Amino acid sequence: MSDETLSKAYSPAEVEAKWYPTWEKRGYFHSDVNSAKKAYTIVIPPPNVTGILTLGHVLNNTLQDILIRFEKMRGKETCWVPGMDHAGIATQAKVEAFLKKEKNLTRYDLGREKFLDEVWKWKEQYGGKIIQQLRTIGTSCDWPRERFTFDEGLSAAVQEVFIRLYNDGLIYKGHRIINWCPKSRTALSDEEVIYRQESGHLWHIRYPFADGSGEVVVATTRPETIMGDTAVAVNPEDERYKGLVGKMLILPIMNREIPLIADEYVEKDFGTGAVKITPAHDPNDYEVGLRHNLAMPNIMNDDGSMNENAGEEFNGLDRSVARKLVVEKLDAAGLLVKVEDYAHQVGYSERGGVPVEPRLSEQWFVKMEPLAKPAIEAVTSGKIKFHPDRWVKTYLHWMENIKDWCISRQLWWGHRIPAYYCKKCGKVYVGKAAPEKCECGHTEFRQDEDVLDTWFSSWLWPFSVFDWPNATPELKRFYPTDTLVTGPDIIFFWVARMIMSGLRFMGEVPFKDVYFTSIIRDDKGRKLSKSLNNSPDPLDVVATYGADALRFTMIYIAPMGQDIRYDNKKCEIGRNFANKIWNVVRFRLQHGTAPKDWMDLSSLKAADLRPDDQWILSRLNQIVKTMTQQLAEFDFNNACKSIYDFIWNEFCNWYLESAKPALSAPAGTTCATLKVFDYCLGTFLKLLHPIMPFVTDELYHQMEFCTEDDSIMVQAWPEAIPEDRMAELGATKSVEQLNAAKYELVRAVRNLRANYQLSTSLPLDVVITPASDEAKAFLDLDHDALGALLNAKSMVLGDKPQGPVGVALSAIGTAFVPLEGLVDFAAETERLKKQEEEAVKYIATLEKKLSNKGYVDHAPAAAVQADRDHLAETQDKLARIREQLAALGA
């Protein structure tokens, strides 16, 4: 027996500080590659090395932790690989800002090598905070297996993949219009561009014919690109321009002659039907330029300023300044016809936060279509399942319209492209190193300056973490992984590409299930963001409410596939729940700790058990089944609700209250009830452990359910008691129903109490007239529990007592409470009249339903029978209500 008593309220801080290091030290998180158990693997979506813990991470990693702990208890060899992403643009930008602030240096001041040294230094000092922070919420990651997308092994995998794809003709270098971020001064992939609706203008500009015979008016949203125009295009079918195509126009400002051309791409009905063509600065114009063999002058520098091709006056001006100046000059020259307000979509750099510039340049691309084909099949065939599955449609739409992936970045922080150019003839060689000698005989080479898109390393994550391309035992054992938990926002960036690379390089899907988490918003429905200052720091929340409380709350409020609205107050749900369980144990410990054989119910017989014991065992069995299924089906939200409702409502409010007399009794039922109590308690602690790991392990130990050097974390997941054994214990459906009816009667008496404003602490004399012989026999089994639930001074089964009484009716019987001097006849009549009305209404509903032949013939027999039972019960109840009304003289 424990001699120390638990504090009244649960304080999580010390419990969390105690258990996490204990679990980690004991190696519970570490997976054994040689074990005989079935493997269950998750690879963490690697957070950015620059990142700090957000609520999004909390949700995402709690879900993974639930799966890992659940599967571990179910007997699997669980392996949860943690790690980080080097996050090219984000990290480089962060370190550049840092250097500017601390040393007033730019990366160009340092040069490539020194700058990279600084990034590594920064990484060692400030990076990876998030990995430490993850521990505070209890994540059971296999820390010795932690990887970094830029570590040696993963870099080797990246290089290998690049070389293989190049040799297979799936990586090529191309001259194309790409999305350019003028802030980070690099190319981007299509996915890194975010389109935002903006209210801009449509400028209508005159382009006079060179022969002075008139003009063509074009409409544009980007006047500053006028210096790069090499044609004006109209639709070939457009009557307005018939006969004019082929004539030369004077390009305003530049005073250069450009042709009027005809191209199908132009819509007759938009704007003026004439489009200025700037091939180097617009993807559509580029296509037109190719078709018509137009010159493609680039008029901008890589930082978004104008270059010498834009003319002396504009050279060096920022594109936004140039825009204003161009408009001014056109206006002054009388070439500006009008300016319309115009709402249109503008592409922004995801990381840089500035408008992207379409730019003609030489970049490396991955040819995606051949990779997409098998990846489409993997999902349509069901080899990979999405939860919720509606994301399949999004995935397939992208996959079926996939474009080549621009993978080169003009950054320094990233995997250098393994391509080498002969310094003499320029021939390119792709490989781990430059060849000794070029075909031309020259021996000097330079490596490609560019690095690879960060996602080019992330997409290999499920197998590169196990040291692919080496055939390691880990790779063999833990690939393919089982479940991926991630946000739907990176379905294209990451999920789709992992599927493609997994199939390509491993010949097998990288995971079987993908669970897409909710997006967290604030209580007003806004996305959490730094600028709105509406993202609570999870570490503060943990400090205030506890890690378990935060975990439980997040999962409790996060339904599958829906966004969630979060505010800190909601963590009270989890905090209060943890406190509730804490107090169950506090209560239980008043009767000593658990005996060693607490899990063994084999000595129990039906006769030893009170109906409430049988009822709770029946309910517990149900919850074991339900919860197991819900976790296995990723229905975390409902799993939380199930266990919450069971513990709070069924166990605490009914069972525990019913057990108080038995537990205070010196012997007899005490043993059996304690046994059932402990069995339930130990079982639900285990069920709850994956969701609330800290408090459950603490209480498991407080109860001495296991020894000090053991842990709930490594116990076996609960199994339902077999049906035949349940029957032996008398925990049958019919007992469960009778007991539920008993509680219904208790509720009716409590309602009576409230109506007469009788304090809940005032013990009452109660006489119950059972509704049937079966009811009488059942109620006779245990007067103590019923008396306790009713808070009765005396409780007898018998006929209605003499004198003024309050009446409480339920299907199992009628309860009479003598209320000498308290009964207000008018009020009592009114109360019963109301109940009569309800019963009459319900009976009418049921009779109508049951007299409908279609219903009786078509509906399931069980539904019909249930209605018939309810009808009989309600009719019986109505009769008793009327009897009492008659007695009142109403």
Add this chain to the structure above:
RNA sequence: GCGCGCAUAGCUCAGUUGGUUAGAGCGCCACUUUCACACGGUGGAGGUCACAGGUCCGAGUCCUGUUGCGCGCACCA
């Protein structure tokens, strides 16, 4: 334009393949510091399930349409 999602109690949301009198948490009202818990207990009020049709014996649930909100993709300069 195409696709997806959402609309249920004052608020935030559940509601499985259609079948008890539509639920929970918070908030609200009344009672309650009884000996596990006031981070508690008991009772209660509160909903024509966005709207209009349809299928069905039966619709919050399925179908069609409408409205409003959110998201994604693609865009006509």
